Amino acid sequence: MIVALAGGTGGSKMVHGLTLATGQRDLTAIVNTGDDGEFFGLLVCPDLDINLYCLAGVVADRGWGYADDTFHCLEGLATYGREAWFGLGDRDLATHIHRTLMTRGGARLSEVVDDLRARMGVEARVLPMTDDPVRTIITTATGEQRFQEYLVRDGAREEIASIRAEGLDTAIPAPGVIEAIATADLIVIAPSSPIVSIGTILGVPGVRAAVAARRERVIGVSPIVSGAPVEGPAHKFLRGAGYHECSARQMAAMYADVCGTFVIHESDANEAAGIEALDVRTVTTDILMPDRASRERLAHTVIAAVG
Ligand code: FO1
Numbered sequence: 001m002i003v004a005l006a007g008g009t010g011g012s013k014m015v016h017g018l019t020l021a022t023g024q025r026d027l028t029a030i031v032n033t034g035d036d037g038e039f040f041g042l043l044v045c046p047d048l049d050i051n052l053y054c055l056a057g058v059v060a061d062r063g064w065g066y067a068d069d070t071f072h073c074l075e076g077l078a079t080y081g082r083e084a085w086f087g088l089g090d091r092d093l094a095t096h097i098h099r100t101l102m103t104r105g106g107a108r109l110s111e112v113v114d115d116l117r118a119r120m121g122v123e124a125r126v127l128p129m130t131d132d133p134v135r136t137i138i139t140t141a142t143g144e145q146r147f148q149e150y151l152v153r154d155g156a157r158e159e160i161a162s163i164r165a166e167g168l169d170t171a172i173p174a175p176g177v178i179e180a181i182a183t184a185d186l187i188v189i190a191p192s193s194p195i196v197s198i199g200t201i202l203g204v205p206g207v208r209a210a211v212a213a214r215r216e217r218v219i220g221v222s223p224i225v226s227g228a229p230v231e232g233p234a235h236k237f238l239r240g241a242g243y244h245e246c247s248a249r250q251m252a253a254m255y256a257d258v259c260g261t262f263v264i265h266e267s268d269a270n271e272a273a274g275i276e277a278l279d280v281r282t283v284t285t286d287i288l289m290p291d292r293a294s295r296e297r298l299a300h301t302v303i304a305a306v307g
Pocket of ligand 1: 007008009035044045046047049050064065085086087088089092148151152
């Protein structure tokens with residue numbers, strides 16, 4: 001069994017690649033929920049949905065939401081003066097309504113995700129990192145913003161003064177999370193943000209220690225290539241968390257306690273010696289995943305690297 005720790009778009013590409021390489025039944029994805037939020041009274045879980053939609057083959061090319069979705073409901077809400085900056089498509093809204101109704105009926109988030117997974121025909125196991133609410137809060141000079149407000153509404157323009165994940169300290173790993181990590185043949189840290197995606201998953205009490213105990217079976221893939229993030233404003237999150245170096249080596253240093261092997265892009269080959277000095281074995285290859293073939297190829301490299 002392969003376990004992947006994943007955030008949204010970058011993470012889902014790695015998860016997808018791993019399923020192409022091994023089949024869906026051999027994969028468990030443990031997914032960040034710090035990006036979750038409430039919109040129009042509905043519980044929206046972007047990273048879980050991105051992974052589910054990707055595995056179901058229905059994700060839009062932009063990497064989130066349903067392919068070919070329409071936005072009539074959101075447009076209607078805008079005419080009533082409602083804030084419509086978060087692109088909730090009509091088909092996507094069905095997911096949020098179903099999830100909200102299930103949770104209001106007493107279901108845990110992990111039960112909802114499993115229900116969505118089964119109904120979408122996804123065979124891979126998809127687990128939220130926790131069933132408890134965790135919300136990433138970004139503080140800038142303007143004040144506190146919810147994660148999606150900072151990222152989508154405000155376009156991640158401002159420098160970040162601090163980042164915190166509300167509810168993380170007391171969150172309990174979702175059922176199956178620790179067991180999956182403890183028994184996995186291979187644990188892949190997907191190229192998601194080390195702060196607001198992977199950092200949040202590892203921050204759930206007990207998860208970092210469980211992954212560290214499997215360090216020799218853990219392989220990370222760098223979300224940074226040539227000093228810049230492959231997806232999203234990872235550099236802003238890094239600076240906001242007090243890291244002033246944005247490099248593959250910095251990523252490896254942040255994971256050195258949990259990760260025995262790290263995959264970097266060939267353009268960063270000059271950083272390999274610095275990473276090996278952290279006692280992290282380094283694999284250098286093309287880690288960009290623009291299409292299906294590149295995802296599958298990288299997944300095969302990742303699997304072969306840890307044997
Ligand atoms: N990302 C955007 O850049 N703009 C959007 O309007 C947007 C809407 C959205 C709706 C549902 C969903 O599941 C994801 C959505 N995302 C949108 C993606 C999301 O903001 C981020 O990519 C993740 O939270 C980061 O992993």
